[in-house]
Amino acid sequence: MTSLPHVITEIPGPESQRLHAQRLDAVPQGFGVALPVFIDHATESALVDVDGNRLIDFASGIAVTSVGAANPRVRDRVAAQLDRFTHTCFMVTEYEGFVRVAEWLNAHVPGDFDKRTALFTTGAEAVENAVKIARSHTGRPGVLVVDEAYHGRSLLTMSMTAKHHPYKTSFGPFADEVVRVPNANPLRGQGAAYALSEIERTIDEHGADAFAALVVEPIQGEGGFVVPAPGFLAGLRRIADAHGIVLVVDEIQSGLGRTGALFASEYEGVAGDLTLTAKALGAGVPISAVTGRADIMNSAHVGGLGGTYAGNPLACEAALAVFDELESPGFLDGVRRMEQVIRERLQPLVDDLGPVADLRGRGAMMAIEFADPESLVPRPDLAQSVTSACHSAGVLTLTCGTHGNVIRLLPPLVIDPAALSAGLEILVEAIRSVTTADAREAAA
Template identity: 50%
Template sequence: MTLTSTPAQTRRLATSIPGPRSRALMARTQGAVASGVATTLPVFAVRAGGGVVEDVDGNVLIDLGSGIAVTTVGASAPRVVEAVREQVAAFTHTCFMVTPYEGYVAVAEQLNRLTPGTHEKRSALFNSGAEAVENAVKIARTHTGRHAVVAFDHAYHGRTNLTMALTAKSMPYKHGFGPFAPEIYRAPLSYPYRDGLDGRTAAARAVEMIEKQVGLPAALIIEPVQGEGGFIVPAEGFLPALAEWCRINDVVFIADEVQTGFARTGAMFACEHEGVVPDLLVSAKGIAGGLPLSAVTGRAEIMNAAHAGGLGGTYGGNPIACAAALAAVETIEADGLIERARRIEQLMKDRLAGFQKAHRRIGEVRGRGAMIAVELVRPGTTEPDPGLAKALAAAAHSQGVIVLTCGTYGNVLRFLPPLSISDELLHDALDVLGSALNDAESARA
């Protein structure tokens, strides 16, 4: 079966979820794929675009996941598709370290232009967010001559050995996979809903711990909005205070914008919301419209600290992914997707705030742009309710709405719609969520 057009932008249930063909494919999966590779929603996609995903059974699901913030410009965005077609016809790979090509250079130039700050910058391209994080740490250690790296509570930075050490949550990311890389330390994050601290006070608490227990590290790495940790937005002033401390003490401030970058939060990069200019910025996910690409971009004197040949990789900055990235950037700017993310934030927060008034089990609605979450708690408390998060996600899935859970306590529903989604689809998805909340409240009563 050949499918070329974008699916109709309407939720449609042709079968139960999952349907018979998806169930058959899942049986094949269980006989062929390692069981450690888990699946959130066992429906098998055949095409996607706009704000929907169509499965093999003809169901059309509303996409509030974007492949975990990857298809920010939409799955199969027209400019990305055309750029990839042209590049595939020209050549698929030569390895930039062997015979370079202009696409890699053009992506580096765009990253140097788009990332915060007017200082001279350099970029290096890789494949995944975790790989880029590891290289950012390598660069910081080379530049400073120090080894310690500070990460934060609730952090998620990847699944490789070093990035597992940086990641806070044990299950499912770290359990049984140690020992981990040494010289990794953890500081308390600003978590306004749970600690009640203003940003400067929370930063002072973190700095005091770092100075007492670590001294001066090579780098401090932080997600400007926590991703897997629960879409936690630090209190205002927290990030600027940490960046200031890093600047004074020659500690490299690394912003992990793997999930928050490329218009996702209503700015090209989330650091911009508080005017923070990181020394190094890590990007991936939304960078290339669905193709594997990542980058480290930063101050030229820091990026150039590594010796020739010290950075790179066989597939890093693959020409097809570079073509997709250039097209994704063009789409963001030409289609006004930064402003679109802000409009999505307003729509979703307005609807979710209404749910919160009616349901005491929503402790907080938070997030930026098209990166929104609700933290679920037991009524009248701040005690996490992971069971409710799981039940609401399952109810949404059964009605054809793709949602994800997250959070250290497993009690957060997160929403990451593509910026190409329509208001009508968002309202439909939120109607489904509202009904699921009502049903959960009725069942509890």
């Protein structure tokens, strides 16, 4: 079956190695790579490299190609737009696709209030513009962010991101007026009540009129796919309302069907004043959005928002194709079934293997954390060894987490069930093999 892994050379193979050597002579070393293979083409479930190896895709370009890396709806709509024109700049002359994307997001983003949507190009741009809009609306400078958060690589979003290396190392000084508060991380014993009380204390310490925005991922991405303790997001909503702070929900990685709901915040019944989308929004064609309360969105002056490529016509058509996929009958039901399959295969590892500390997530946004069973000291070495074993066997997985000790699963939401099953089998075998070898070494 074309959806199953097929490894015919070492990975990376000779042709990928040759191209990677050329890359090193052309591209700065600051661009890292999870697996140095060059892709020739893709299916709904797999990536085929230039050596003919077929890899099951459990990464989706870090949740970008959620409807597959070669989706025919996306291809057809983008191709049709290419025949018309590639770009005009929406701030110079307008085009309908921009409006249609904004209308869909206004209708589907959580929140029973009048909305407006601004389109941009990258997730970091969406975060930056949300902060700009919140500052314009409130007249305040400060930004509250949650521990272990990831929000981007620009100066402001680096400042908002918690993980220092590799995102912030040697790149300072960073932006002022960013204050970090605790997350409600269940595995680490940080419940909602504790985290919310600390956030209230921080606001009291600085003064409520210091903060324009409180920015939170409903499920953390790079921070380790941490699902906050129940009540945390609702508590943030109450705190924001009480102090006149704009609640910004960063759904850049978790949104648009990834968790089995259109938006992860729906599980907690919470609507942000502003909600951010990117990644899956364009299925690989760069586009991002800030959607929120009309009065807040309209607070920025004319000319204050924009960008040359913001809401590019090709990207808008890609987004409209993504919306068509999301509205297909049974689409989100299928994502929720994926979670059931993943839990059935991986939960026994948490029960049987001490270093497998946690299985968490929602929908097709799942993760396994490796840590010492007694102290919960992170074990990034195990995560990396498991990832390497999966890569060699033809399954593309990614690590994440502040300490690099988490393997995250981000399969395409349209993955073939046989490919999902085969990939999980390889992952389970890799985890059992690596943890068994580690136990033997510790006992020696």
